[in-house]
Amino acid sequence: MLTIGKLGQQAGVKVPTIRYYEQIGLLPEAERSAGNQRLYSRKSLERLAFIRHARDLGFTLEAIRDLLSLSDRPDQSCAAADAIAKAQLAEVESRLARLTALKAELERMVLQCAGGRIADCRVIEVLGDHSLCATDHSHPEPELSS
Amino acid sequence: MLTIGKLGQQAGVKVPTIRYYEQIGLLPEAERSAGNQRLYSRKSLERLAFIRHARDLGFTLEAIRDLLSLSDRPDQSCAAADAIAKAQLAEVESRLARLTALKAELERMVLQCAGGRIADCRVIEVLGDHSLCATDHSHPEPELSS
DNA sequence: CTTGAAGCTATAGTTGCTAGAGACATTAGG
C-alpha cells in the first residue's frame, strides 16, 4: 500500500490534486490507515496514471470521468470512447488553427517594432487599431492564455 | 457619450465584462449620468478596443495592464512593450509545439481504434499505459483545455 | 523520545469572465 505522497510521486500528480480528485469523485474514497491517512493500491495508481495521462492530452475532467466509467465496463462497445477521443482531437485541431493565426499576427507585430519610442511602437499601434491586422480583418476566437 | 450597452456593442465586449474590467482597474471608473448610469467617451471606446484586441491575441489581463500603462507614456522607450509582445509570442509558440505533439498522439490513438469492445479499445489502452505512447516516452506539459 | 517531514481538514485564492436576483432608469408606444 502506498501513502498519498508516494502515489503522487509515482503518478506524477501533486498531493493536493489527488485529494481534489477524490473530492470531486474522480477517484473513489481511499482506504484509511489506523491513523486516518489515505492508503492506495496498485489499482489506484493505474487509475490515477490514466487520469494524469488523459489530462496531459488535454481531456477535461468530465471527459475523463466518462472514459473511466467506460473502462469499467470492458464488454461494451468502444464507440463512445472513440467519440470522446475524436472530439478531443477536433478540439485540439481547432485550437491549433487559432494559435497558428495568432502566432502570425504576433510575429508581424514584433518584427515591425523598430525599437524607438512608444509613440512610434508598432506593438501598441497594432493593438490599438484592429484595422492594421492581417488582410482579412477578422480575428480567431479568443484563445485562452494558459 | 455612450451607454455601457452601446460601448459593448461597438467594441465587441459584453456588458458585464466591461464592468468587470472597471472593477479590476483595467478601465478607469466611468462618468455617471444623472441616473447613475455609466457614460463613455470615444476615448473609452479606444481603450476598450485595445483591450479586446490584445485579449484576442491571447495577452493576459496583467500583460494588458502593462501595455496600457506603457501606451499612456508615449515618450518612453518601446522596449518594454516589445518584450511583452515577444514573451507572448514565445508563449504561443510553446503552446503550438505542445498542441502539435498532442494532436499526433490523439491521431494515433483514434486511428488505431478498431471499434470493437472496450476491452480491446486502443483509446482506453493507450490512456492507461503511458508506455504505448510515441517513441520518446515523454509528454508535453499539460495543455489546459479551453 | 524527540524532531521534522508528511499527512489531515477546511477554507480561500487563482484567471477571466458569466449568470442570477432584485431594484432603479430610460425610452417607445398608445
Add this chain to the structure above:
DNA sequence: CCTAATGTCTCTAGCAACTATAGCTTCAAG
C-alpha cells in the same frame, strides 16, 4: 401622461482545475 419593455444598477455566486494557507495530527528516523 402612463405603462410596458428594455437597459442598467449592485451584489453575490459559479465555472475549470487546481493551488495555497492555516492549524492540527501522525509517522519514521535518529
